[in-house]
Amino acid sequence: MRIDVVTIFPEYLEPLKVSLVGKARAAGRLDVQVHDLRDWAHDRHNTVDDTPYGGGPGMVMMTGPWGEALDDTLAAGYEAGAGGPALVVPTPSGRPFTQVLAAELSAHPWLIFAPARYEGIDSRVTAEYRTRMPVHEVSIGDYVLAGGEAAVLVITEAVARLLPGVLGNAQSHRDDSFAPGAMANLLEGPVFTKPPQWRGRGIPDVLLSGHHGKIARWRRDEALRRTVANRPDLVQRCDPAVFDRRDREM
Numbered sequence: 001m002r003i004d005v006v007t008i009f010p011e012y013l014e015p016l017k018v019s020l021v022g023k024a025r026a027a028g029r030l031d032v033q034v035h036d037l038r039d040w041a042h043d044r045h046n047t048v049d050d051t052p053y054g055g056g057p058g059m060v061m062m063t064g065p066w067g068e069a070l071d072d073t074l075a076a077g078y079e080a081g082a083g084g085p086a087l088v089v090p091t092p093s094g095r096p097f098t099q100v101l102a103a104e105l106s107a108h109p110w111l112i113f114a115p116a117r118y119e120g121i122d123s124r125v126t127a128e129y130r131t132r133m134p135v136h137e138v139s140i141g142d143y144v145l146a147g148g149e150a151a152v153l154v155i156t157e158a159v160a161r162l163l164p165g166v167l168g169n170a171q172s173h174r175d176d177s178f179a180p181g182a183m184a185n186l187l188e189g190p191v192f193t194k195p196p197q198w199r200g201r202g203i204p205d206v207l208l209s210g211h212h213g214k215i216a217r218w219r220r221d222e223a224l225r226r227t228v229a230n231r232p233d234l235v236q237r238c239d240p241a242v243f244d245r246r247d248r249e250m
């Protein structure tokens with residue numbers, strides 16, 4: 001997969017050089033290119049925003065720099081042999097980002113991220129590029145951020161870990177709270193590792209029993225307990241088998 005990010009804060013994307021995404025880049029499974037939008041703002045002040053038509057607070061990112069930046073980014077990607085681009089626009093008014101959407105995005109061979117600052121990007125930009133490629137407007141949640149760069153980090157990590165060969169232990173993403181399967185829509189329960197005693201706190205006996213059926217049911221029960229407490233909205237989406245009282249692995 002190729003990822004391009006066009007942003008006025010390229011340094012915000014430095015974390016894409018470390019950890020899982022950094023390793024995927026080093027292994028050649030992911031090619032990430034970050035571009036400074038101001039390189040396509042040609043006035044003396046490298047202006048990328050202006051006041052909104054119709055009035056109102058804040059500033060809107062202008063068509064000019066974005067159009068030139070996206071055209072050049074597309075040309076460079078095609079030149080490098082990439083194909084099948086999709087534009088990803090992180091925005092609070094976008095479709096909620098979920099594991100399902102992460103899987104959808106991971107199916108594209110090339111993602112171009114256009115994180116906005118200020119009040120957003122002139123809507124003609126997405127209208128223009130919708131004629132050439134899929135455009136995904138994506139929200140990572142209902143809170144106020146200064147821009148979309150943090151969302152690029154979140155979306156990129158969630159997508160990269162779904163790419164073939166990126167996760168060392170294939171089991172890991174099958175066990176995720178939000179991955180398909182019998183434990184889907186259940187939050188992860190408590191986890192423990194050595195030492196067996198820490199500040200007078202031990203390990204639940206069942207986890208030391210070696211009884212896989214009992215361990216599996218305990219984990220289901222604890223996951224259900226946490227899901228009811230923190231995400232009651234997910235409970236109705238759980239596989240009915242999680243409520244099965246028998247000691248059995250699922």
Ligand SMILES: Nc1ccc2ncsc2c1
Nearest residue numbers: 090091139140144145151
């Ligand atoms: N403020 C805010 C909230 C969610 C979100 N998702 C992508 S950019 C963004 C910005």
